[in-house]
Amino acid sequence: MSETATLEINGQKHEFPLIKGTENEVAIDIKTLRGVTGGVTTIDPGYKNTGSCESAITFLNGEEGVLRYRGYAIEDLAEKASFLEVAYLLIFGELPTKVELDKFHADIKEESVVDDDIKKILDAFPKTAHPMGVLSSLTSALTAFNPTSVNVDSEEDMYRAIVKIMGKFPVLVAWTMRKQKGLPLDYGDDSIGYVENVLKMMFKKPNQEYVENSILINALDKLLILHADHEQNCSTSTVRIVGSSHAGLFASLSAGISALWGPLHGGANQAVLEMLEAIKEDGGDTKKFMAKAKDKQDPFRLMGFGHRVYKNFDPRAKIIKVAADEVLADLGVEDPVLDIAKGLAAEALSDEYFVKRKLYPNVDFYSGIIYRAMGIPVEMFTVMFALGRLPGWISQWKEMRTRKEPIGRPRQVYTGENYREFKTIDNR
Numbered sequence: 001m002s003e004t005a006t007l008e009i010n011g012q013k014h015e016f017p018l019i020k021g022t023e024n025e026v027a028i029d030i031k032t033l034r035g036v037t038g039g040v041t042t043i044d045p046g047y048k049n050t051g052s053c054e055s056a057i058t059f060l061n062g063e064e065g066v067l068r069y070r071g072y073a074i075e076d077l078a079e080k081a082s083f084l085e086v087a088y089l090l091i092f093g094e095l096p097t098k099v100e101l102d103k104f105h106a107d108i109k110e111e112s113v114v115d116d117d118i119k120k121i122l123d124a125f126p127k128t129a130h131p132m133g134v135l136s137s138l139t140s141a142l143t144a145f146n147p148t149s150v151n152v153d154s155e156e157d158m159y160r161a162i163v164k165i166m167g168k169f170p171v172l173v174a175w176t177m178r179k180q181k182g183l184p185l186d187y188g189d190d191s192i193g194y195v196e197n198v199l200k201m202m203f204k205k206p207n208q209e210y211v212e213n214s215i216l217i218n219a220l221d222k223l224l225i226l227h228a229d230h231e232q233n234c235s236t237s238t239v240r241i242v243g244s245s246h247a248g249l250f251a252s253l254s255a256g257i258s259a260l261w262g263p264l265h266g267g268a269n270q271a272v273l274e275m276l277e278a279i280k281e282d283g284g285d286t287k288k289f290m291a292k293a294k295d296k297q298d299p300f301r302l303m304g305f306g307h308r309v310y311k312n313f314d315p316r317a318k319i320i321k322v323a324a325d326e327v328l329a330d331l332g333v334e335d336p337v338l339d340i341a342k343g344l345a346a347e348a349l350s351d352e353y354f355v356k357r358k359l360y361p362n363v364d365f366y367s368g369i370i371y372r373a374m375g376i377p378v379e380m381f382t383v384m385f386a387l388g389r390l391p392g393w394i395s396q397w398k399e400m401r402t403r404k405e406p407i408g409r410p411r412q413v414y415t416g417e418n419y420r421e422f423k424t425i426d427n428r
């Protein structure tokens with residue numbers, strides 16, 4: 001294959017180098033485009049064809065349904081690793097030894113207290129506030145009680161910032177739910193595992209002894225691993241671009257949480273369950289909703305279907321579908337919406353509209369069913385996604401800052417008015 005790409009504009013040829021990734025992905029390096037062409041730019045709404053960076057964290061092949069973190073298959077990690085091991089892998093690049101993992105966990109535990117004044121901020125929110133809005137605000141508020149910026153040239157500073165947010169974030173996650181439910185705000189238990197502690201902080205009742213449930217722990221561990229990173233998606237790109245202005249880690253993460261909230265991204269898990277409930281309430285006629293999704297005059301989309309990158313199947317959805325069956329059986333929960341979901345998926349997978357557009361169930365299609373079986377309220381689903389995505393966001397932010405990437409600042413093609421003479425208000 002040639003090492004360059006040639007672009008001809010108005011009879012003039014320009015050569016651009018090709019960049020090849022370790023999995024043989026090819027990109028045209030257009031860093032010099034504007035300079036050599038006298039200001040010609042590219043346009044690509046939604047960045048469907050634009051690589052924003054080179055990254056060594058996550059590999060995704062949408063055609064073949066492959067997802068790997070630092071070279072390890074998602075199937076292996078979901079089956080054999082713990083969420084904390086995966087977090088370490090994403091952030092530091094290698095699977096930890098037992099000693100490294102224990103130290104990482106111990107350092108996180110040291111930092112798993114948030115300033116008590118954060119409770120006052122939480123107190124000011126109404127109970128009806130959406131937990132994602134609350135989580136984003138509290139994450140941003142953390143900057144008021146911690147160093148606002150990280151010296152990215154200091155490994156120690158970077159490490160401190162990472163263990164701080166890994167420790168404090170689960171507390172904020174638990175508090176957003178406890179606030180909604182009117183439960184007292186408490187701290188975690190240092191004697192148990194990371195995921196065990198998340199569940200305990202969420203569900204511990206003030207008047208009852210808390211009993212660990214290994215089914216819930218395993219299910220959450222798996223869900224968090226499956227959500228832990230997904231290369232340059234909307235929220236991750238947001239974290240990288242906010243961080244590229246040298247805004248601090250917590251502020252960048254807070255922006256990522258807001259990006260994740262939308263129903264086309266992480267908010268889909270809540271939207272899926274609401275859609276399945278609506279289908280059930282409506283009598284369970286999946287065909288009617290399929291027709292709505294295909295009607296171009298109707299804004300309705302089949303939530304939990306389709307993906308910007310996966311055009312064959314979403315490997316995370318495959319794992320979650322099996323997990324949903326297992327968890328519901330283990331917990332003895334019968335949820336009619338699981339049957340509706342399976343029926344809908346079967347119909348869509350053989351429907352010409354969906355087949356032609358390569359629309360398959362994505363990670364969010366079945367996850368809400370598991371969350372609900374675990375007793376997690378629907379509005380908390382995207383918060384759980386954020387908890388899983390945290391190590392991914394951190395690793396992407398760290399990569400961007402340590403590689404000294406330039407500030408993210410796209411170009412545009414202006415389509416507004418040409419120069420107009422200003423008229424004073426009396427003359428308009």
Ligand code: CMC
Nearest residue numbers: 263264265266268293301302303304305306307308357362
């Ligand atoms: N239901 C019905 N039609 C759809 C759907 C859907 N869920 N998704 C895409 N289409 C159609 C779309 O109308 C378009 O049709 P046409 O070519 O006739 O105009 C075609 O498929 C291509 O869609 P697109 O919107 O150009 O694709 P995209 O890559 O811009 O969007 C997506 C990807 C995930 C935003 C979209 O598929 C969608 O809105 N899905 C529902 C929301 C959802 O489940 N989001 C979670 C994504 S996975 C979790 C995560 O990582 O965030």
